[in-house]
Amino acid sequence: MILDANKAPSKRQLQIALEIRSIAQDFFQRESSGASLITVTRAEVSADMHNATIFITVLPESKEAAALDFGKRMRSELRHTVMKKLPVKVIPFFEVELDYGEKNRLHVEKLLREAKENEK
Secondary structure (H helix, E strand, O other): OOOOOOOOOOHHHHHHHHHHHHHHHHHHHHHOOOOOEEEEEEEEEOOOOOEEEEEEEEEOHHHHHHHHHHHHHOHHHHHHHHHHHOOOOOOOEEEEEEOHHHHHHHHHHHHHHHHHHHHO
């Protein structure tokens, strides 16, 4: 079966992704050292529910590499936490990535705000 990357996610995929995002946010908030603020911005689940990607943002930006490393190290524990809290047959394996989409959106917003201020 060939998967179409342009195909919209199913309602079930979206529901599972929202639940995983919430569980992951609680997990990272509880497990992190507090040296940085890790925010789970979104989660994406594959059509077969076997894989999921957790997207995070980190403040301050100087701690991104350490936070991403922490997220990748904690994937197994996160999977066990999801297994306990999410009543589904298949628990996905997780990847953790920085959310560059959110980072770019914030940058564009900042540039627009600066341009507006310079017009005055």
